[in-house]
Amino acid sequence: MKEEEWMEDNGKQEERKEEDEGELKKVGRREISPGVFCQDKDLIFRQGLRGNYWVLYNYIIADKSFRCDESITYTTHADYTFLDNLEPIIERWMGPVSLAVYAPGEDFINSVQAILYFRNCLASELVRDYTTFHLFFDWEHTPQSVPSQDQLQNMVRFLGAFHYNLTIPLDHFRNVARETAQTHFVFPSDIELYPSPGTIPSFLEMVKANVGPGSPLKPRVYVNSIFEIDISAEHLPREKVELVNMIKSGLVIPFHKHVCSACHNIPFAQNWTEAPVKPGMSVLHVGKRVKPYQRWEPIYIGTNSEPVYDERLSWEGRREKMVQGYKMCVLDYEFHILDNAFLIHRPGIKTMKILHSNIDNKKVAAQNSFINKKILPQVKKTNQLVYCLGCCPE
Incomplete structure (x- = not known):
């Protein structure tokens, strides 16, 4: 092919590409990271x-x-x-x-x-x-x-x-x-957990760059580290540097440290606090829900492609987020731990005394039995061809 013909053909391809991109935007389909598209949607009652x-x-x-x-x-x-x-x-x-x-x-x-x-x-x-x-x-x-x-x-x-x-x-x-969210990415969290400012633009920039650890063939979610702050603190930390200083002073502790430390014992937790703070956002480590983290209840940014929460479970019966973690382990999820994103609980350190005052032992026992006898066997049965079930501790 002559150079002039090649240039003309290449120019037509670029024009078609621009036209295709324009058509995609007209119907609300957008590329959120290389090869990953999302669809706009309206909020309608x-x-x-x-x-x-x-x-x-x-x-x-x-x-x-x-x-x-x-x-x-x-x-x-x-x-x-x-x-x-x-x-x-x-x-x-x-x-x-x-x-x-x-x-x-x-x-x-x-x-x-x-x-x-x-x-x-x-x-x-x-x-x-x-x-x-x-x-x-x-x-x-x-x-x-x-x-x-x-x-x-x-x-x-x-x-x-x-x-x-x-x-x-x-x-x-x-x-x-x-x-019901309009956006591709969602952040299922609790209403008393306050996110770190600037998470949205930094995260979207990181995803668009499409670099970092992990396997492109495995499902993933992006984990935020969680902390509690003493009620005497004058304000909530807005940046990681400030948070780490508050940890050193004793004003801030890991979430549920005095209640259920294993529930939020995030992999590489010490490394997270000691790692140098860099601008922007990146994945510090990739964690898995394996021993000793089988009781870990991560809170993460993901999409609506992730498994839904089991609606047969109640808050009073407990362990509902542990069941979610087990499902994701069976599906071989990677938990990408973000370096500069965190959640801070509404001021006040939780204690075992406060926890015990809210526990209904009968409901906890009944839900534990239901999880062990019904839900976990169902998860194993429906996913037996997906992943090594023996790799996921219960």
């Missing part, structure tokens, strides 16, 4: 049955909308008494939040009024701009009325608390909040 629960998806929608490739959605769960955590989370996160709120019976109207208070009556508009709320309740405690979107505009009064002594379907929360 819908409702439906989920087990014994009726879910109002996207019941109250954030004012801001996001492309699938431009942010990470912080997905979490709560009842309305925990909504005061939203503003400090968003102030540090500055990205979309998807929150599932359990609102049975009379708690429904209290939840709506609390949401509207935090959306409309605070000095900042962070909650209004970034948080989408999903409400759900079980059939036995259906609210007397559910306000329409138009009626919500006139409800701003905040009432006092009303509680039912019900088992909390925590994994329903997690799945509802996660699957």
Whole structure:
């Protein structure tokens, strides 16, 4: 082929490539990292049955909308008494939040009024701009009325608390909040865990660069290290350097150190605190859920391709995140531990005394039996051709 013909043909290929990229953007399909695409989606109110629960998806929608490739959605769960955590989370996160709120019976109207208070009556508009709320309740405690979107505009009064002594379907929360996210990447977390500022842009830049350790053939998630801070601390750390200094002073400790250290005994934890702090974000180490980390409950950035949480389990029965970890081990997941990303719990160090006051031993025993006799055998049976099951300690 002559040089002129080659240049003309190459130019046409470039034009077609640009046209194809333009068409992809028109339909909302975007490349988030080399060879990995995501699809934009709108947040639209819908409702439906989920087990014994009726879910109002996207019941109250954030004012801001996001492309699938431009942010990470912080997905979490709560009842309305925990909504005061939203503003400090968003102030540090500055990205979309998807929150599932359990609102049975009379708690429904209290939840709506609390949401509207935090959306409309605070000095900042962070909650209004970034948080989408999903409400759900079980059939036995259906609210007397559910306000329409138009009626919500006139409800701003905040009432006092009303509680039912019900088992909390925590994994329903997690799945509802996660699957409704607009963004490709999601960060399922707890509402009292506050993320480190700047995580979103640094993480997306790292993913786009597509460099670092690990196998491209294995599934992966990106783990944040978690800490607790003493209630006497004047402020929360915003950067890793500040966090490490607080660890040295004793103001900050690893998460659940006095309650269940094995649950958050992250691989290479000491190396994480001692490693030199570099700009940006990268993967410090790749961990696996193997001994002695079989009880590890990592909190990670991932996608909706990850296994869903088992909705047969409750918060009161415990071990629900350990089951998730076992599923991911069976599927041979790599846990990529991020060097400059962390979560800090709402101030106050948890102790065994506080933990024991919240434990229902009968529910814990019943759920342990159900996990060991039903769930783990089911996971083994459905994944026996995927990975070496004997490599995953229970």
